[in-house]
Amino acid sequence: MMDVAIAYDKYKFIGYEFLTWLWFVIESDHEYLNRIQPELLALDVGNRLVLENRKSGTVETITIKGDDAGLEEARLSLKKGGLVSEMNLSYRAGDQKWQFTVKGESFHISTLKIPETGPVESDEDWEGGVLERIYLYEKAITLVRELYKGFIRLRIQNEWSNRVVPQMKTWISGSRE
Numbered sequence: 001m002m003d004v005a006i007a008y009d010k011y012k013f014i015g016y017e018f019l020t021w022l023w024f025v026i027e028s029d030h031e032y033l034n035r036i037q038p039e040l041l042a043l044d045v046g047n048r049l050v051l052e053n054r055k056s057g058t059v060e061t062i063t064i065k066g067d068d069a070g071l072e073e074a075r076l077s078l079k080k081g082g083l084v085s086e087m088n089l090s091y092r093a094g095d096q097k098w099q100f101t102v103k104g105e106s107f108h109i110s111t112l113k114i115p116e117t118g119p120v121e122s123d124e125d126w127e128g129g130v131l132e133r134i135y136l137y138e139k140a141i142t143l144v145r146e147l148y149k150g151f152i153r154l155r156i157q158n159e160w161s162n163r164v165v166p167q168m169k170t171w172i173s174g175s176r177e
Contacts, residue, residue, distance in 0.1 A: 015104030016052065016083035018151050023049075023084055024168050036146045039093045043143075046088030046099055049074050053082035061085075078172045091143060098140045107148070112140060 002010075025032055026043055033043050047067045051074055053060040062077045064070075074084075084104060088111070091098040096115035103110070114136040120129040154160055 012105045013083070014155075015107055016085050017155070018148055019084035019087045019102065019104040020078070021151055021154075021164070021168065022147060023087065024171050028167070028171055032150070033147075036150055037093070037143055040091070040143075041094070042090070042092040044090045045071070046090045046101075048086070048088040048101060049084060050086035051077040051082040052085040053077055053080055055081065075172065075174065091140060093139070096136075098136070100140055102144055107144070109141065109144065112137065114140070 023045060026045060033040055047065060047069065049064045049069075049071065051062045051064075053062075060077075060082070062073060062082065064074050086101060086103045088099065088101045091100075098112070098114055100112040101110045102108070114133065117129060117132050117136070120126050154164060
């Protein structure tokens, strides 16, 4: 049986591939996102993107931050072989908006901001307010889980190498099919 630490180091690339693929899907296949989450109105790269490029035993890290930050340097890192290691996402469904960060190495979700909820005005409303907040947290977590399940299904099929990887390479190079 493989030691947990060894397995963690050996397979953490899969989270980086997932986030890189997710950026590709966000920019090129909104229909796929709607199949995963029918009420989804928008899923966008938010205000932070971290990429890592591991070559010859060294790690180059590129961090893009800011609400209106351009992603040109991030695309250049992808061209050089980098992968997304951390991504801030902005998710809208209906009139609600979530903002959160997913770390590829551990699938840790951080900085989760949920839509505003109504004020709790009495003790009787307290339980309902807590349940509403739990529901809103779960909605973001479910989105990431469903996207990851879709990615894994695709990743283990021949379609990954035959269709998706060439499409991603075209997207990374900036040319259109």
